[in-house]
Amino acid sequence: MAHADINHILKAINTIILGKPQIVKLALSCLLAKGHLLIEDVPGVGKTTLAHTLAKTLGLSFQRVQFTSDMLPADILGVSIFDRDSQQFSFHQGPIFTQLVLADEVNRATPRTQSALLEAMEERQVSIEGETYPLPQPFFVIATQNPSTQIGTFPLPESQLDRFLMRIEIGYPDAEAERALLLGEDRREMVQQLDAVVSSKQLITLQAAVSQIHVSAALTDYIQQLLAHTRDSGLFHFGLSPRAGLSLLHAAQAWAFIEGREQVIPEDVQAVLSNVINHRLQARDEQQNGHFIADMIAQVAIP
Amino acid sequence: MTPNSPPTHALIWLILGISLGALPHFSYQPIWVALIFIVMIGWRCMNIWRGWPLPSKQHRAMKWLHLSIAILSTVLLITSYGTLIGRDAGVALLTVMLGLKIVELRNYRDYYLSCFLGYFLVVTNFFYSQSMSTALLMFVVVAIMTTCLISLNDPKRLLSDRSRFKLASQMLLQAIPVMLLLFVFFPRVAGPLWGLPQDAYGAKTGLSNSMPLDNISQLIQSDEIAFRVKFKGDLPKKSAQYWRGPVLWHTDGTTWTALPHAKLAADTPRIKAVGTEYHYTTTLEPHNDHWLFALDFPQQLPVSPNSHFTQDGQLRSNRPIKQRQQYQLNSHAQFTFNSQTDLYLSDALQLPEQQHPRTKKLAQQWLAETQTPRELIQRALTHFNQQEFFYTLTPPILTGDGIDNFLFESRRGFCQHYAASFTILMRAAGIPTRVVTGYQGGEINPIDGFLVVRQRDAHAWTEVWLANEGWIRIDPTAAVANERIEEGMNTIMPLSMRSPLFIANSEKLANLWQSLRNNWEALDNRWNQWIISYGPKLQQEFLSKLGISPNWQSMVIWMISSVSILLLIISGFLFYQRQRQDPLARLYQTFCKRSGIERLPSEGPLDFAARIKLQHPQNHAEIDHITALYINLRYGKQAMEIIDLQRAIKQFQPNKTGST
Numbered sequence: 003m004a005h006a007d008i009n010h011i012l013k014a015i016n017t018i019i020l021g022k023p024q025i026v027k028l029a030l031s032c033l034l035a036k037g038h039l040l041i042e043d044v045p046g047v048g049k050t051t052l053a054h055t056l057a058k059t060l061g062l063s064f065q066r067v068q069f070t071s072d073m074l075p076a077d078i079l080g081v082s083i084f085d086r087d088s089q090q091f092s093f094h095q096g097p098i099f100t101q102l103v104l105a106d107e108v109n110r111a112t113p114r115t116q117s118a119l120l121e122a123m124e125e126r127q128v129s130i131e132g133e134t135y136p137l138p139q140p141f142f143v144i145a146t147q148n149p150s151t152q153i154g155t156f157p158l159p160e161s162q163l164d165r166f167l168m169r170i171e172i173g174y175p176d177a178e179a180e181r182a183l184l185l186g187e188d189r190r191e192m193v194q195q196l197d198a199v200v201s202s203k204q205l206i207t208l209q210a211a212v213s214q215i216h217v218s219a220a221l222t223d224y225i226q227q228l229l230a231h232t233r234d235s236g237l238f239h240f241g242l243s244p245r246a247g248l249s250l251l252h253a254a255q256a257w258a259f260i261e262g263r264e265q266v267i268p269e270d271v272q273a274v275l276s277n278v279i280n281h282r283l284q285a286r287d288e289q290q291n292g293h294f295i296a297d298m299i300a301q302v303a304i305p
Numbered sequence: 306m307t308p309n310s311p312p313t314h315a316l317i318w319l320i321l322g323i324s325l326g327a328l329p330h331f332s333y334q335p336i337w338v339a340l341i342f343i344v345m346i347g348w349r350c351m352n353i354w355r356g357w358p359l360p361s362k363q364h365r366a367m368k369w370l371h372l373s374i375a376i377l378s379t380v381l382l383i384t385s386y387g388t389l390i391g392r393d394a395g396v397a398l399l400t401v402m403l404g405l406k407i408v409e410l411r412n413y414r415d416y417y418l419s420c421f422l423g424y425f426l427v428v429t430n431f432f433y434s435q436s437m438s439t440a441l442l443m444f445v446v447v448a449i450m451t452t453c454l455i456s457l458n459d460p461k462r463l464l465s466d467r468s469r470f471k472l473a474s475q476m477l478l479q480a481i482p483v484m485l486l487l488f489v490f491f492p493r494v495a496g497p498l499w500g501l502p503q504d505a506y507g508a509k510t511g512l513s514n515s516m517p518l519d520n521i522s523q524l525i526q527s528d529e530i531a532f533r534v535k536f537k538g539d540l541p542k543k544s545a546q547y548w549r550g551p552v553l554w555h556t557d558g559t560t561w562t563a564l565p566h567a568k569l570a571a572d573t574p575r576i577k578a579v580g581t582e583y584h585y586t587t588t589l590e591p592h593n594d595h596w597l598f599a600l601d602f603p604q605q606l607p608v609s610p611n612s613h614f615t616q617d618g619q620l621r622s623n624r625p626i627k628q629r630q631q632y633q634l635n636s637h638a639q640f641t642f643n644s645q646t647d648l649y650l651s652d653a654l655q656l657p658e659q660q661h662p663r664t665k666k667l668a669q670q671w672l673a674e675t676q677t678p679r680e681l682i683q684r685a686l687t688h689f690n691q692q693e694f695f696y697t698l699t700p701p702i703l704t705g706d707g708i709d710n711f712l713f714e715s716r717r718g719f720c721q722h723y724a725a726s727f728t729i730l731m732r733a734a735g736i737p738t739r740v741v742t743g744y745q746g747g748e749i750n751p752i753d754g755f756l757v758v759r760q761r762d763a764h765a766w767t768e769v770w771l772a773n774e775g776w777i778r779i780d781p782t783a784a785v786a787n788e789r790i791e792e793g794m795n796t797i798m799p800l801s802m803r804s805p806l807f808i809a810n811s812e813k814l815a816n817l818w819q820s821l822r823n824n825w826e827a828l829d830n831r832w833n834q835w836i837i838s839y840g841p842k843l844q845q846e847f848l849s850k851l852g853i854s855p856n857w858q859s860m861v862i863w864m865i866s867s868v869s870i871l872l873l874i875i876s877g878f879l880f881y882q883r884q885r886q887d888p889l890a891r892l893y894q895t896f897c898k899r900s901g902i903e904r905l906p907s908e909g910p911l912d913f914a915a916r917i918k919l920q921h922p923q924n925h926a927e928i929d930h931i932t933a934l935y936i937n938l939r940y941g942k943q944a945m946e947i948i949d950l951q952r953a954i955k956q957f958q959p960n961k962t963g964s965t
Contacts, residue, residue, distance in 0.1 A: 266940060302907060
């Protein structure tokens with residue numbers, strides 16, 4: 003039954019996002035694994051549309067925050083304001099108090115604002131003036147980032163990139179999809195008319211089901227050897243952390259779930275590997291950056 | 306770079322390895338060999354960094370330049386060596402050609418060839434030096450050459466340079482057990498096994514058959530070790546440590562020479578020993594001549610090498626000492642030597658005619674003034690002691706009649722001036738006298754207790770023959786500079802002659818230098834005693850101790866069997882590790898094998914199934930079934946029976962059904 007839901011969700015999203023089934027699957031698996039998603043690409047390839055579509059189909063409340071260089075943490079988190087009637091301070095929630103936040107062009111904001119967002123992502127709560135306000139459940143951040151070679155950006159530091167479970171690039175559509183896009187309706191309107199396939203409550207059960215996907219000893223061996231390879235091969239400045247290993251495992255579970263399996267197999271790990279670890283690793287040889295995943299998969303034998 | 310050309314990082318390792326391997330050769334090769342080599346390496350490096358053209362079809366001029374350098378080097382080689390065969394010419398040829406090859410490396414074949422020549426270059430280093438430092442350096446070079454081989458097989462640079470070097474070093478370290486077994490068991494034959502070519506033994510410093518008046522002074526500059534001695538029990542006191550070498554009889558006024566060997570070997574001297582006996586083992590450095598230096602005076606011939614005593618007491622090996630040689634001797638500090646008569650007393654009175662008139666006159670005067678020979682000897686020694694004679698290592702150049710000039714004018718000199726002039730004086734007074742050269746003293750290395758005798762301890766003294774007493778040692782140098790004899794050479798040499806210039810200014814640094822050198826030499830000595838001298842004799846002793854009969858047949862059998870056993874153990878261990886794979890993995894491997902397609906180690910079961918389904922479309926269902934079972938067993942939650950999979954794989958015969 004659960005798997006039927008998944009197929010429905012994918013089908014619904016693919017009517018809006020044309021020609022990118024792999025990317026859609028990765029984005030969905032990221033959310034199913036309770037992870038935050040970083041989309042990195044040039045403007046106009048459908049980053050915002052993808053985020054909006056995901057929110058709609060999964061029945062999540064949605065807020066979009068456009069990051070700018072003059073933005074302050076309070077603009078995201080909210081502020082306490084003195085209310086004259088009740089003679090008290092009352093907290094006005096910022097846009098982050100929603101189930102799915104689209105942090106658009108997160109690398110335009112100053113590091114201070116960025117870290118306010120990233121802290122909330124990690125803690126799933128907001129602390130202001132000693133008061134703690136829990137964020138809604140489920141809670142996702144989809145951040146988009148322009149390639150940092152563009153002007154006027156503050157690229158996210160490596161330590162904060164680690165907070166995102168996956169980083170994906172959407173890329174240009176192929177010829178056929180692009181023709182369909184040009185001829186078709188306005189995507190924004192289509193999104194607005196989209197019905198939720200599952201409710202947010204159902205999404206939570208789906209997430210619970212994902213964490214129940216079986217992980218065998220043979221598979222943990224495989225993941226461990228992948229991690230060890232990043233540390234021992236000498237190709238990278240730093241190897242992957244245990245947290246990165248856990249992320250890889252959760253993402254693989256979600257992928258296996260989407261594929262309709264009850265157990266994780268090495269192919270699931272290989273499918274998500276590139277998107278989970280690419281932004282966490284820096285090759286010593288600069289030219290190798292972004293190209294090492296295929297080699298890495300070929301190097302590590304499946305036990 | 307074309308896609309087929311080997312990676313640059315392999316080239317850099319190759320250049321590094323070959324340069325390090327050639328480096329020690331430069332010290333004894335003609336300068337132009339090093340020059341051509343360095344220019345070639347530089348050319349290639351500039352190609353890597355700056356893209357300078359290499360000889361190729363596009364760059365005809367470079368090709369011609371390269372060819373003419375090659376021809377020039379061959380001509381130079383033939384002119385300076387007269388041949389291309391032999392150790393020196395062969396090694397120089399190898400060095401130059403390797404340098405030239407570096408410039409025109411193109412494909413993998415060239416690289417592999419140069420790599421293996423590089424290993425050969427490592428071997429040639431041991432033709433010249435088997436010291437520990439050479440061995441260490443060459444170990445590093447072998448590691449670098451191996452890294453180059455690894456790099457050639459890693460064109461995509463999957464491993465970093467560091468991990469490639471690490472891998473190479475690991476491989477070498479893992480090879481050490483096999484190396485040790487080969488070292489112990491490989492049969493050694495007497496003489497150099499590798500049959501070094503004739504020119505392998507170059508000139509060595511050391512004493513010689515003749516002594517011009519200023520010959521030893523060159524030795525005194527030399528820190529080189531002449532031999533090392535390990536005493537069993539007590540050492541004789543320093544002033545009694547006379548190590549006898551060549552004995553010189555004949556003089557033409559300036560140069561002293563030995564008697565013809567055939568004459569001397571005719572008879573052995575009659576020695577009567579008294580006093581304390583000293584037992585010691587000497588390790589003699591090669592000096593390309595026959596003397597086995599012995600403490601005056603040894604009791605009997607050493608067990609090996611084959612040797613004999615000459616009439617004048619030299620201990621001579623039958624073959625020249627071309628390799629480090631060890632021998633054991635017992636010596637007595639006191640002895641009488643041919644006390645009744647001596648065959649060559651007339652030779653001991655020979656004087657060059659018409660020379661040394663003043664010296665002869667002085668001797669005649671003393672002869673008239675004294676009663677006995679003993680008194681006359683004492684008179685001469687007193688003369689050296691009381692008159693203004695000085696011991697110096699840098700005497701003024703003697704002019705005119707050397708002996709007369711020394712005795713009456715310059716009065717500055719070292720052992721051989723004193724020995725020579727004393728002998729002339731004695732002979733002129735009718736007392737048979739001869740010059741003995743050898744070494745005197747030496748230093749104890751506090752680290753390992755070996756007495757180290759260096760070339761600078763070279764010494765010359767005299768022996769006079771008195772009726773009924775025989776040959777008696779008289780050291781005229783002791784009359785002038787007693788401390789040379791009592792304390793050894795070290796005390797009278799200025800610091801600047803004992804240690805390199807830049808540290809000679811400070812006593813502290815010089816002492817530090819001394820102790821560092823002691824440590825190093827002790828280590829080097831151990832290396833010599835255990836590794837280098839592990840020749841046929843030591844091998845036989847060692848193997849006999851292990852209970853292995855030391856003939857070469859059994860050595861070969863032991864060598865082959867022990868190495869095979871070692872390799873068997875290692876492969877057994879690896880096999881065991883493979884077998885420890887659970888039965889499921891092995892079952893799956895059977896399946897993969899049956900499919901006739903090799904599964905990549907990183908290929909998951911589904912990917913693999915998809916691939917073999919292309920090959921065997923008729924087995925579609927079967928493959929899916931087996932893969933599903935395997936996935937469930939290996940990655941699934943429930944513990945299931947393996948039998949189903951076993952049965953399914955047993956029935957899976959894609960190639961049979963395919964062929965029918």
